Amino acid sequence: MQNEKVALFIIFGGSGDLARRKLYPSLFRLYQKGYLSRHFAVIGTARRPWENDYYRQIVVDSLNDIQATDEQIAEFAGHFYYQSHDVTNAAHYTVLKKLADTLDQKYQLQHNRIYYLAMSPNFFGTIAKHLKSEQILTTAGFNRLIIEKPFGHDYESAAELNQQIRASFEEDQIYRIDHYLGKEMVQNIAAIRFGNNIIESLWNNRYIDNIQITLSEALGVEERAGYYESAGAMRDMVQNHISQIATLLAMEPPVSFSARDIRHEKIKVLRSLHIDTPEEAQHNFVRGQYGPAVIDGQRLEGYREANNVASDSKTETYVAGKMEFENYRWAGVPFYVRTGKRLAKKETRVDIVYKQLPTNIFKAAQDDNKLGHNILTIFIEPTEGFSLRVNAKRLGQGFATRPVDLNFRHSAAATGNSPEAYERLLLDAMNGDSTNFTHWDELSQTWKFADVVEKVWSENTPTDFPNYASGSMGPKAADELLARDGRHWIFSAQPK
Numbered sequence: 001m002q003n004e005k006v007a008l009f010i011i012f013g014g015s016g017d018l019a020r021r022k023l024y025p026s027l028f029r030l031y032q033k034g035y036l037s038r039h040f041a042v043i044g045t046a047r048r049p050w051e052n053d054y055y056r057q058i059v060v061d062s063l064n065d066i067q068a069t070d071e072q073i074a075e076f077a078g079h080f081y082y083q084s085h086d087v088t089n090a091a092h093y094t095v096l097k098k099l100a101d102t103l104d105q106k107y108q109l110q111h112n113r114i115y116y117l118a119m120s121p122n123f124f125g126t127i128a129k130h131l132k133s134e135q136i137l138t139t140a141g142f143n144r145l146i147i148e149k150p151f152g153h154d155y156e157s158a159a160e161l162n163q164q165i166r167a168s169f170e171e172d173q174i175y176r177i178d179h180y181l182g183k184e185m186v187q188n189i190a191a192i193r194f195g196n197n198i199i200e201s202l203w204n205n206r207y208i209d210n211i212q213i214t215l216s217e218a219l220g221v222e223e224r225a226g227y228y229e230s231a232g233a234m235r236d237m238v239q240n241h242i243s244q245i246a247t248l249l250a251m252e253p254p255v256s257f258s259a260r261d262i263r264h265e266k267i268k269v270l271r272s273l274h275i276d277t278p279e280e281a282q283h284n285f286v287r288g289q290y291g292p293a294v295i296d297g298q299r300l301e302g303y304r305e306a307n308n309v310a311s312d313s314k315t316e317t318y319v320a321g322k323m324e325f326e327n328y329r330w331a332g333v334p335f336y337v338r339t340g341k342r343l344a345k346k347e348t349r350v351d352i353v354y355k356q357l358p359t360n361i362f363k364a365a366q367d368d369n370k371l372g373h374n375i376l377t378i379f380i381e382p383t384e385g386f387s388l389r390v391n392a393k394r395l396g397q398g399f400a401t402r403p404v405d406l407n408f409r410h411s412a413a414a415t416g417n418s419p420e421a422y423e424r425l426l427l428d429a430m431n432g433d434s435t436n437f438t439h440w441d442e443l444s445q446t447w448k449f450a451d452v453v454e455k456v457w458s459e460n461t462p463t464d465f466p467n468y469a470s471g472s473m474g475p476k477a478a479d480e481l482l483a484r485d486g487r488h489w490i491f492s493a494q495p496k
């Protein structure tokens, strides 16, 4: 088959949550679409002493929500092999190598290997080291390393981790996952910008007043509290996902739509990202933590009541802030960003707010006739689409105007068929396309940016936590952040 990919996947953390919820279903969809067929195999590793059959049943169970025949599922699961493996034990890699070589022959995999590290980042360095020292890396085919977030805890730890990985892999063999880059509408940012003259021509500080990025979540920390306590919203969402979206919005048009040219522009624009002084960070960033609330007669617990969370936790579950790119295109245009848990609504979107016209010639026609800003909104989740707000004449006598939204939404059916982020990214990695993965030079810059805020916060204990109620739109200070600049958040959901 023409599109068929040929590779051995070795998944470290094969019994884990990510593997079951995302990786196995995504691999299966790629199988259903013919990208994976005869020449692929998967080795799942974890510490438990499982047999192949037991592991294959886990894989089958993870496909519950997907329509397929039993036969198709059984055939797919037959490509999966389990290897009990402690990633810190060198001898275990020798056994793993034997199995990898056997499967390579059996399925004619051309020595192509993809290593997926679906486990705690504490182990990334050890695994990378052993893959090289125990010669699991092949010389005949490709070797690609896919790693999950979090990539470090701050710039220093990220740099150290990077060094460990680079001792075994070249930068172009490393695929750092940021699953937001696999989302349909995040990828659509490039199409909207670079495919439309009326948009790209006005994409600068002469026409744009400010840009707002919102990643609002309705859920609390749920079972991730243990990790979240030491991370917080800044590290969990702003340093990576939000910064990546801002970068795609801010970068210059690449020479071509190739991974190399796009990366070049992303890295370039991130070099112009203003790193706040501690005083600026204190001024430009707001943090919050959700407290309990009663909604529809049901009590929602506050963050400090969650399992594995300290009763006096200082961890932020909400961040709002201002990012600025100091270059010709963006000088003077703030990128306001915010993210938080237990907010009124789950919504990921970007609002591009255009400047007002120099004057309003309709003012005389009607006293209260105000022209609103043009706003281009890119809806990322849960709706996928975009809208453009323009001013138009109200029907009838007189000359009052009103805002009208030109809307485009992908239909639910089309969205249902569109690939999941992980499915796209896995296929990209198989194709050797790193466009939608994060380069070290991007990460290093966004860590330096986040570190200043983290440092200021660690030196100034929050005294008002919890400072927003579950089901609200976050702390008041986040509204004041924009009000100070004479602006307001475009998106606002009714509190529950």
Ligand code: NAD
Pocket: 012, 013, 014, 015, 016, 017, 018, 019, 021, 045, 046, 047, 048, 085, 086, 087, 088, 117, 118, 119, 120, 121, 148, 149, 150
């Ligand atoms: P998990 O705790 O469910 O799974 C961890 C896996 O590692 C298990 O298979 C466990 O057996 C294995 N493991 C632990 N110690 C080991 C050792 N010494 N030797 C061999 N195997 C060992 O974790 P997860 O939720 O699947 O997350 C995995 C990675 O993906 C983490 O880096 C996490 O931050 C990241 N991530 C997860 C999600 C998600 O939705 N679960 C989302 C984004 C990122």
